[in-house]
Structures are given as C-alpha cells and as structure tokens.
Amino acid sequence: MKIARKIRVLAAKPGLDGHDRGVKVIARALMDAGMEVIYTGLRQTPQQIVEAAIQEDVDVIAMSVLSGAHDYLFPEVMNLLKEKEIDDILVIGGGIIPDEDVPALKDSGISEIFGPGTLTEDIVNYIKQNLKR
C-alpha cells in the first residue's frame, strides 16, 4: 500500500517586514490540516526562500508581506524559480495587497493572493486542490 506523503509547505517572510501574526496563524492551521510546515522566520531574501524550498523539497511556498514590498519580492521569487526551471511548486501570497496589484503578481506566476479576512480553511482547500505535483 502506498503511504500518502504529507503536503510540504514553506511558510516564508520575504523582506524586512516583521508582521508575522498572519503567517504563524496560517502555518499552524496548515499543520492542523495535516500538512508539514517549515517556517523561515523573518527577513528572508528571495534567494534564501528559493534555496530553502529546494532543500526542503516543498510542494508549496506561502509568502506573507504587509509592508508593501510584495510588488518587488513576490515576482523576484518567481524569477529565481524560473531560472532554476522549477515549475511544480505552488506559490501563494498574502498580506496587505491592493487588488490592483493582483493581476501583475499572477502574471509573474503567483497562483493566488489571499487578503485580510481570509479563512484559513479556504487556504487549506486551495492548496489541496491546486497542488502541482
């Protein structure tokens, strides 16, 4: 019998933003939903996030930014993944992200953006339904 591998998620805080309440609550909710979550801690560069994702062999990268730097940091992570020809990691983002910014982020390869008021349950379901491997 094949034992189902747990979904592995890298919860990441790119940039200098210190607001980690959201990312920690989501990390905990994903764990409660049976996923394995690795939390990077604060102040990660896009390079560090991509390296950690590869090293930890994750299925999902979930990034959170509340400082407004998502417009630079999220696409930068996607660029680095593309450089390394990685296309089977589901990447999602959250934080204070104006709706106007969402199309550009999605164009860069971020699958979904979750704003304030999102239920953790919705994030869990989204991940389960949109895994790329």
Added chain:
Amino acid sequence: MLDHRDIKLLAEEFKNWSEKTEAILAKQPERQEVFVNTSGIPVKRLYTPLDQEDMAYASDMGFPGEYPFTRGVQPTMYRGRYWTMRQYAGFASAEESNKRYRFLLEQGQTGLSVAFDLPTQIGYDSDHEMAMGEVGKVGVAIDSLKDMEILFNEIPLDRVSTSMTINAPASILLAMYLAVAEQQGVNAEKLRGTIQNDILKEYSSRGTYIFSPKPSMRIITDIFSYCAERIPQWNTISISGYHIREAGSTAVQEIAFTLANGIAYVEAALEAGLDVDTFGPRLSFFFNAHLDFFEEVAKYRAARRLWARIMKERFKAKNPKSMMIRFHTQTAGCSLTAQQASNNIVRVAFQALAAVLGGTQSLHTNSMDEALCLPSEQAVQIALRTQQLIAYESGVCDTIDPLGGSYYVEALTQEIDQRAEGYIKMIDEMGGAAAAIEKGFIQREIQESAYQYQREIESGKRVVVGVNRFEVEEEKPTNLLRVDPSVRVSQIERLKKLRSERDNDLVSKSLFELRRIAQGRENLMPSILRAVKAYATLGEICDVLREVFGEYQQVSVT
C-alpha cells in the same frame, strides 16, 4: 464600600434576584451559555457593590494625579487639556512627509508622529541590497542628517512635540533630531517628544531588531543617561504593548508583557548606576485600543495601578512622577477589515472612546482604509476628526474617569491587575523579560492567543461584522494611495551626492571614534552625534555597531 449590614442584605437580595432570573432561563435562554472576554475573564450577568467588597477606595482607586493613579495621572485630566492628537505618518520621501506633517498641523493636530521605512528601522541605507523593495514603503526613508533636515523643514522644533517610532537605531535618529534643532537655534532643553526605543518587544512581536539584547540594553541606558542631563523633557522610551497586542495577545498579556519589559529596562538602568527617580519620570508607555470596550478601559486603569505599585514597592521610587504611567494609545490596526471598509470608522470611534475613558495622554486613530493600503489624506482627516468629535462634542471629557466606580469596570480593573501580576511573577521566575523572550515563552503565549482568536472567528463564535456575518458583495476599492517607486532611485542619488560632497576624512574619523567608544564603556551618544553631524549615514553608523555588537538571530518558536 457598604457597611457590613448593608452588604448582608444586598447579598440576600442578589441571591433572590439570581434565582428568579435562573428560573426563566429555561424558557428565555441567554445568547450564550458563558460570556468571556478576550483575556479569558468570565463576564458576569450583573455586577453590584458585592464585587467591590474587598476593594478600598483610597488604596485601590484614589484620586487623579495621586498614587496609585488608577483614575488618571493628572489632577484635572481633560478638564485642563485634551490628550495630544497625534497621527502616525510618514511617506516615501522626506519632502512628501514634511508636506503631510504641515497639513496635519494645519488641521489642528497637536503633535507629530514619524513613521520610518523598514530599511531605516533596521539600519540599512536605501542603496543596501536588503532594502530592495522596501524603500519608502511604510514610512519615510532617512539615510542621513540631510534627509532629516528636509523632514523638519519649517517646522519649529521648540513648538511641536515629536514622536519617532524608531527602536534599534533610536540613538542615531535622536542625534539627527538634536542636530536639526541645533541648526534651527533651538535649545535641547526645549525639545519635547518621544523615541520608541523599546527593543524587547521587537524581539517578541515587531521584528525590527538589529543587535542582540545585551548591547541593545546598553544603547538604551546610554540614551536614558544622556537625555536626563541634556533633554529633560524628552521621553526616552515608549514601552510598547501596542505591537504585542497586534501580534495577537490578550489585553491581560498586553499589560503583563509590557510591564515585564518595563521592569527589565528599569533593572538595566539601575545596573548601569542610574537613579530610579532620574530616569523613571521619563519612561512612557504605548498601548492598544482594541474592540472590547470595557475590557480596554479597565486595562488602562489596571496598568496605571500595577506600574505605580511596581515602581514604588519594588524599585523604591520616591518621586510620584516615576510611578505614573503616561501613555500613548493607538486604535487596533488588526481589528480593521478590508470588507466594508467604511465600517472601520465606527470601530475606530469606539476604540478611541475607550482610550479616552481610560485616560490616555495621546492618541492615534487609525484610518478606515488601513486594511487595504496606506491611509489617504481624506481617511486620515476623518480619523483625526473622530478624536476631535470625542473631545469637543461628546462631553466625556468634562469630568475625570467617568467610568470609575462602575461595578463592572472596577471589578474588571481588579481582575486584569491581578492576572497581569500573575504573569509578571512567572516571567520573574524565568529570569525576567529578556530570558522569557530567549526561551520563546512570550512569543508562544502570543501565538497561542492569536490562533485561538482566529479559530473563534472561523467557528463563528466571534463575529466580525462584514467578514463572517452581514457580508455583502461589494465593488473592489480603487485609487488607493500608492508609494511612488521612484523614491528609491532619488534616495540613492542623494546618497551618492552626499558621499561625494561631505568631508569623508571627518566621516572616517568619527566612525573610528564611534568604534572605539562602542568597544569600551563610555556613553555612546556623543560619538553618535558627532558622526551624524559629519553626515555619516545611518547605514554606516549601524555597520560599525554591527561589527562591534554582532547581530541578533531570531529564536525559532513553533
């Protein structure tokens, strides 16, 4: 506070009433089986004088301006002067921020509050790699004294009080402020304002630390001692519960962890040889105004009483000013919703009212659009008007501590006081706040409360109007305020120009001197001031200190 016979009579009547009420519950049940506030304190159906039986007016409540300050820190409170209306603001460039400050002062704001961008808060110049994407985003970018000169251009520093939300590099920004004042010909003795300078809550809740705790505490006590001699009206620290609460703590934890940090600063200053009544009066505090109205009012009252007790009994302060909690309040950013954002105006109004009824010394009211973006000018104006409505129209300022004596508020004040004291005892047993942070205790407590809160929202037990009840389909808001991305480019150009025009020998000498002082034990402030005046950049100064002090590595807590 009733005599013995009255109490007995009342207890009997209360029992009768309770039995009668219980009897109808089968037919008319209450909305919930139990009512509990965010701190986990059960809320009773009714409070009566029976709840005040073991309270004594003089020792537990007292009079405003007198120990234990439960009812307020000034003898006339808002009958004398309203609180300082102080909106936290800072945008991208120093020029733009200067414009916003002058707008706010024209609108009747009475104090400035400077928001710095994250690279400034973490000690990186705008051209540093780590600053990519962050320059000018959450506040103004300050790289050198040049930027600070622009920031306060035509704002007379002897006539405003300025609060600066700056922690790890607080000494550097304070030095820049002093240098600008000197250029304006303003005597340092006349300067009024606050630096946040509260590093402990950065480790546990806010995240803009640079150095490890020990050298950080030295920087802080150096500031205490420097300011006591030269800038007597300056608040040298703003010991902050705000961010602890935003990170998810309960009201009781907010008070407990903040005062535990306060204890750590007092101990560090005593260890550095300072006298408690020299620095004690300049300690200020910063609290959150969250949703549960009475819990918040009681929280401020309890904080005043508990800190007064700590300073008097534990640290043997003699000066009553050392025992007073003077505090700033900001309404709870984390309570704002992106859904039906105009509802936030009402949330903020209730929270602000709680802060005023709790006796705050200054107040920031959040703007309705803060769950969406940086506040627009119109939203900031409504937020400021909210304070003015409370002050000038509501009548709540005409008597002192109008909720004092409420059976509920007094009982809650007592309960929060005791529960927070219990936490402080636990933290003492762990070796104090720094040790409790190092062990991850405070972080874990906050995380647990945050998770609990979210679970309550998701189960529908906690109603968030517009989010899990009373939702509507709504148009996505457009035309949100955005930061001009060119600010990074112009900051980098200004830095280049600065580095080519300044006396670089003088800069090197001043940084060399700073390194020597940092390695020794002398007060750091004079050498930082010299470096700032030589136009050494914030990043250059922090790099020297990073080299000597090392950088803090976050404890991982899961």
